[in-house]
Amino acid sequence: MTLDIHNVVINCENPQRLAEFWTRALEMDVLEDHGSFVLLGRRGSPVTLGLQRVPESHIGKNRVHFDIHGESRDVAVQRLVDLGAALQGEQRPPGLNLVWTVLTDPDGNEFCITG
Numbered sequence: 001m002t003l004d005i006h007n008v009v010i011n012c013e014n015p016q017r018l019a020e021f022w023t024r025a026l027e028m029d030v031l032e033d034h035g036s037f038v039l040l041g042r043r044g045s046p047v048t049l050g051l052q053r054v055p056e057s058h059i060g061k062n063r064v065h066f067d068i069h070g071e072s073r074d075v076a077v078q079r080l081v082d083l084g085a086a087l088q089g090e091q092r093p094p095g096l097n098l099v100w101t102v103l104t105d106p107d108g109n110e111f112c113i114t115g
Contacts, residue, residue, distance in 0.1 A: 015051035073115035
């Protein structure tokens with residue numbers, strides 16, 4: 001049996017508020033709004049993004065995060081900061097030809113931009 005990632009869910013305090021950021025950041029649409037759970041998606045993409053209300057605030061480092069790829073990392077980072085993301089820093093592991101920028105969404109959830 002093959003399993004595929006279908007939906008990534010972000011726990012948050014206010015799904016509708018966070019949907020405003022992520023719909024603009026990822027150019028997605030709100031597919032469903034159930035009050036405590038909002039589902040975002042894009043036509044033709046098999047992966048959706050869920051925003052789920054939880055009672056507790058975000059504390060500490062995420063145990064899981066996702067990476068977003070853009071053609072121009074610097075342009076993507078600036079656009080996301082303009083939308084409300086907070087810049088956390090840049091990572092360049094020694095010995096690897098990789099670089100990514102760590103940001104947080106308006107609820108403090110970490111994600112990275114590669115490219």
